[in-house]
Amino acid sequence: EEVNKLLELKKQHGDNGPKKFVLKTPKGTRDFTPEQMAIREGVFDKIISCFKRHGAETIDTPVFELKETLTGKYGEDSKLIYDLADQGGELLSLRYDLTVPFARYLAMNKVSNIKRYHIAKVYRRDNPAMNRGRFREFYQCDFDIAGQYDPMLPDAECIKIVVEILSSLDIGDFVIKVNHRKLLDGMFAVCGVPDDKFRAICSTVDKLDKTFWDDVRDEMINEKGLDSEAADMIGEYVQFKGGLDLVNELLKDKNLTTKKNAVEALEEIKLLLTYCEAYNVSDKVCFDMSLARGLDYYTGVIYEAVLTAHSHQASASGEENVGVGSVAGGGRYDGLVGMFDSKGKKVPCVGVSIGIERLFSIMEAKALAAAKKVRTTETEVYVIAAQKGMVEERLKLCNALWDADVKTEQSYKKNTKMLSEFQYCEQNGIPLAAIIGQSEIETGVVKLKIIGSREERDVPRSDIVQEIRNMLASLKIGKESTSGN
Amino acid sequence: EEVNKLLELKKQHGDNGPKKFVLKTPKGTRDFTPEQMAIREGVFDKIISCFKRHGAETIDTPVFELKETLTGKYGEDSKLIYDLADQGGELLSLRYDLTVPFARYLAMNKVSNIKRYHIAKVYRRDNPAMNRGRFREFYQCDFDIAGQYDPMLPDAECIKIVVEILSSLDIGDFVIKVNHRKLLDGMFAVCGVPDDKFRAICSTVDKLDKTFWDDVRDEMINEKGLDSEAADMIGEYVQFKGGLDLVNELLKDKNLTTKKNAVEALEEIKLLLTYCEAYNVSDKVCFDMSLARGLDYYTGVIYEAVLTAHSHQASASGEENVGVGSVAGGGRYDGLVGMFDSKGKKVPCVGVSIGIERLFSIMEAKALAAAKKVRTTETEVYVIAAQKGMVEERLKLCNALWDADVKTEQSYKKNTKMLSEFQYCEQNGIPLAAIIGQSEIETGVVKLKIIGSREERDVPRSDIVQEIRNMLASLKIGKESTSGN
Known part of the structure; x- marks a missing residue:
């Protein structure tokens, strides 16, 4: 009976042409962004x-x-x-x-x-x-x-x-x-x-x-x-x-x-x-x-x-x-x-x-x-490759950070442009970038960059989690002392 | 129309005698305790x-x-x-x-x-x-x-x-x-x-x-x-x-x-x-x-x-x-x-x-x-009066603790028995009791008691929040080292 009703409904809609429907939430309701x-x-x-x-x-x-x-x-x-x-x-x-x-x-x-x-x-x-x-x-x-x-x-x-x-x-x-x-x-x-x-x-x-x-x-x-x-x-x-x-x-x-x-x-x-x-x-x-x-x-x-x-x-x-x-x-x-x-x-x-x-x-x-952008994620570090063809290196770095409970993201594109990656961080309020290129891999370091100040430094792979935590802590203190929030 | 339907339903039920209804959740659903x-x-x-x-x-x-x-x-x-x-x-x-x-x-x-x-x-x-x-x-x-x-x-x-x-x-x-x-x-x-x-x-x-x-x-x-x-x-x-x-x-x-x-x-x-x-x-x-x-x-x-x-x-x-x-x-x-x-x-x-x-x-x-009682609250301190007629003193102590963000409860009875209050703490896994009586009020202290060990000590009113934090921290460490959880 229910199925019949559905089929009938479908037919009615089908008669009006292909894929014609109202794209909305029910009256008096809304989605939350x-x-x-x-x-x-x-x-x-x-x-x-x-x-x-x-x-x-x-x-x-x-x-x-x-x-x-x-x-x-x-x-x-x-x-x-x-x-x-x-x-x-x-x-x-x-x-x-x-x-x-x-x-x-x-x-x-x-x-x-x-x-x-x-x-x-x-x-x-x-x-x-x-x-x-x-x-x-x-x-x-x-x-x-x-x-x-x-x-x-x-x-x-x-x-x-x-x-x-x-x-x-x-x-x-x-x-x-x-x-x-x-x-x-x-x-x-x-x-x-x-x-x-x-x-x-x-x-x-x-x-x-x-x-x-x-x-x-x-x-x-x-x-x-x-x-x-x-x-x-x-x-x-x-x-x-x-x-x-x-x-x-x-x-x-x-x-x-x-x-x-x-x-x-x-x-x-x-x-x-x-x-x-x-x-x-x-x-x-x-x-x-x-x-x-x-x-x-x-x-x-x-x-x-x-x-x-x-x-x-x-x-x-x-x-x-x-x-x-x-x-x-x-x-x-x-x-x-x-x-x-x-x-x-x-x-x-x-x-x-x-x-x-x-x-x-x-x-x-x-x-x-307040015209203040509301952050919708809590991402702390964005992983960026300096050259093409480094996807697996990126995945390994992300993996190390996730396993250390660092909130980390990266692009889902194989090859990315550094500049647009930095822009993405700025737009989304991500405080740090972790950059790896061929030279960083060879010397066993990761380049950590503070997006706000553009300050950057090479950090040995083994110290990276601790260094990220220090940087986040000091950024937080800096923020509190300037904004009073 | 809707109202009529409701009235009719009500009448139908009314005919069966007073207050006769099924006390249940709908089929396939449940409450969560x-x-x-x-x-x-x-x-x-x-x-x-x-x-x-x-x-x-x-x-x-x-x-x-x-x-x-x-x-x-x-x-x-x-x-x-x-x-x-x-x-x-x-x-x-x-x-x-x-x-x-x-x-x-x-x-x-x-x-x-x-x-x-x-x-x-x-x-x-x-x-x-x-x-x-x-x-x-x-x-x-x-x-x-x-x-x-x-x-x-x-x-x-x-x-x-x-x-x-x-x-x-x-x-x-x-x-x-x-x-x-x-x-x-x-x-x-x-x-x-x-x-x-x-x-x-x-x-x-x-x-x-x-x-x-x-x-x-x-x-x-x-x-x-x-x-x-x-x-x-x-x-x-x-x-x-x-x-x-x-x-x-x-x-x-x-x-x-x-x-x-x-x-x-x-x-x-x-x-x-x-x-x-x-x-x-x-x-x-x-x-x-x-x-x-x-x-x-x-x-x-x-x-x-x-x-x-x-x-x-x-x-x-x-x-x-x-x-x-x-x-x-x-x-x-x-x-x-x-x-x-x-x-x-x-x-x-x-x-x-x-x-x-x-x-x-x-x-x-x-x-x-595991037969381990699941705690359903996070209460840290239970406030207890040692004598009758101390409700307002209890409220003031609770208030000071809440304002310091200490999770605090007390009885909603005016006069309580110490023993049953301690039992309540034990049953509900509340780690600390804060006890005030006439002598504590006069000397400006609160008696803090660790429910598990029954250890207790008098703490000056001004130090109580800090002392509670210290006690909770040491209890937590003790727990971790024994249970491995």
Whole structure:
């Protein structure tokens, strides 16, 4: 049946003439060039070394899940899930995020505590806006701590991790907004929002980072059917931003203190801010009552990191609810794993998702602005023959260097021109050339040339690896002392 | 429409009672635990550092392609391609290998030369045999050199790379079989195989690494309709295995030398073997006329690495045509990129695919056999409080260590028991503990304890990072001198 369909397709195409097809990647997706991959690798390295510094493990899950595993987890966004064709067997869908597969993993493998990171691609049939970094295939980079622990200890570490990562990437100043789902619920109750409108109003509040209060108020009243009084009272609360002082003040708020969950939430935020002080990140953290975050599954602390220098740019990343300038976000979700357990056994979780696609865009733009050529290889030495007919000598020299773990390349042409070989080195940032000619072979030496300075010297064959290492080390020191990088 | 389908599905499930679902990964797929990921990372590191030593770049392509991009590339295996559901828009399929997307990338981006590696998952709706390492989702690890170059120079480097990788993994002895598609064609012609049966007979010959000649002969004659005389003549040729001597002998073979392509192929193999000598890998390479490899797109040299110690095990990897004990394979495919170019412009390519899933299995089995616990984190120091109520002091110490790039963990419990903390360190292979109590705080020291030897000493707060580094360095030396690892 499948074969028939294929044959038919082929025939249809064949009818239009020979080899007529569209040469493109699917809508909303892209290839990554070596330059983009090099930047990407640099960002991954920094992030992964942070996760490892905090003792995290990593896991992997399949790119697709049983369709029913994803059902009922994403609200109305479910329509953006990619399904696989029914080719017989199970109904499958591409993963939409890494959090639901993580929860499924924990429940299925009966893991009740783990600290893990997972960097992988996820898929959404969203309207792509590729020039603004919104794709249908994009990376997510999640760090989560699962387990029954004491309040705010894992939560504070997530915030510390975000500070470490964003600081290491050198992308300018940022602030991490913090709020609490139970405080939002308490606030809505206090303001007179009916219980069944909490979520709808919450997702309207979530728009405050992208739009003005007047529009949000308007949506609450005219679209969500809220009293104007309730809306205005919300409008008062969502202006509150601050630190421990604000928390203490709100703990005296006559209205909020009537709601048990609001008081609990404020106590948790207080503890979190205290731990943030011990972690020396208080200057980066701001308790902000306007932070809502869209996902349904949050049950406690929520947070979102925003670049302050970029906060008014009109770009948005592919992450959900990551607003203008937002580069990381997360929170506590204590109920999700229980949805996968037949007995509803809960595994409390808190995590953060690094908005890695947005970070890539920023780093790419930085590289472009610096007009600095991004090296896509790490080649240290280029082997060049001074005369024709020396291919095997070249191969032997390359072989000796590879065996000594020196990153080495040579031309795949039998006969080469010295000048164009040197140009190749310059264009590709290869620091050293190793040149052999008849005379070098006879005297048992190799001519080592520093491409940048054109300095060259003959080195005995037996010393060549050590001499290359010395030269590379001194070039590196020279570079650091001049560029300050 | 999609939403309705979802609702209907949900209803169906709802009717069966509350929360009734299958908790599993899709057929033929699996999760990777932290232990498996740690082994996997070790293998990747070695392979990638080899690719980088040879100056390779890396690229990435989307996990799905336009369906038509894959059409007509895989012969009858096309039925194993996963299609995405038609949810409006383009018809998409999951990638089946990395070679066709690579060829599409080259043609689309008009890249005429590149040396790249690509490590990513591919998808095949094959009959899974998971205990034998055959999955529906599995990694491929490809290295290819594209460009118009002089004969056998890129081809020889691919073979050198296979030798480097397999040697670095310490998985026992191996041999790389080499043959040439044009020699096979010449041989078939000489033996009297009709032109239109070349491919069918070739894929029968390909089974020689898994089955006996008698069965292959039988299939040729009874299923493929070949003369018994022709089959017997093939039977003579496919026994030839050897080195340069054999090539020179065949270059005098009265029959083969009547075929231009056979002579060309023998000259190329001769050159390849000469280059292999310069690369000092001759002892690992064997010219073997029974090697056929299944893929249609090969046009020149083909090769396959086989573990000699494993050669009679009944396991097979998820890779195509990777027979018993086979751990890498590849060859030259000069026509594939041209299939994607509207003017048919060719970009000659040669490459190798490392059978990485099989290598993972071997490394996993080795780790299991060694009964050595695989560390899944790299944590160096565990911070422990000697008394209750010291959470903030612990956080401050962790913070100082993280900021100094020391891999540090602590409990997420407020109050902990020293004994169980030490046990945790032992179980997880954490080498050092940093202990603070009231007296340590007062005297400005931290107690550092070596978990293995239970040796401990008080270190002034200001020296702690340096002292930790010294201790880790001496532990590492101690380990190397005792375990020889």
